[in-house]
Amino acid sequence: MFKGFERSLPTIKTTQPDVNGLVALFIWIAENVGTFTAAWMYPNQRNGWSLVSMGKLGAWFLLMIISYTLVALLNRPLTHAASVAEPLPRPDAA
Numbered sequence: 327m328f329k330g331f332e333r334s335l336p337t338i339k340t341t342q343p344d345v346n347g348l349v350a351l352f353i354w355i356a357e358n359v360g361t362f363t364a365a366w367m368y369p370n371q372r373n374g375w376s377l378v379s380m381g382k383l384g385a386w387f388l389l390m391i392i393s394y395t396l397v398a399l400l401n402r403p404l405t406h407a408a409s410v411a412e413p414l415p416r417p418d419a420a
Contacts, residue, residue, distance in 0.1 A: 346394060350386035354378065
């Protein structure tokens with residue numbers, strides 16, 4: 327559709343841990359924005375706002391890895407034999 331635009335984009339090679347880390351970082355930043363705007367507060371922020379601990383960043387990263395692993399296990403790719411199997415006959419063809 328946008329062939330000229332696709333050619334102008336640089337190719338970036340990333341791995342799944344890189345992507346998980348970026349998503350975890352964005353969630354951590356959003357969590358800090360949420361606590362700064364008083365959408366919610368943690369007990370240590372009752373006397374004044376402070377950054378959410380870096381330990382939460384590790385927790386979000388672990389959540390992303392576990393989520394990716396569970397989805398990958400539930401949605402395994404088809405084997406070659408299953409992908410080239412004959413199609414089922416149509417009910418109206420009988």
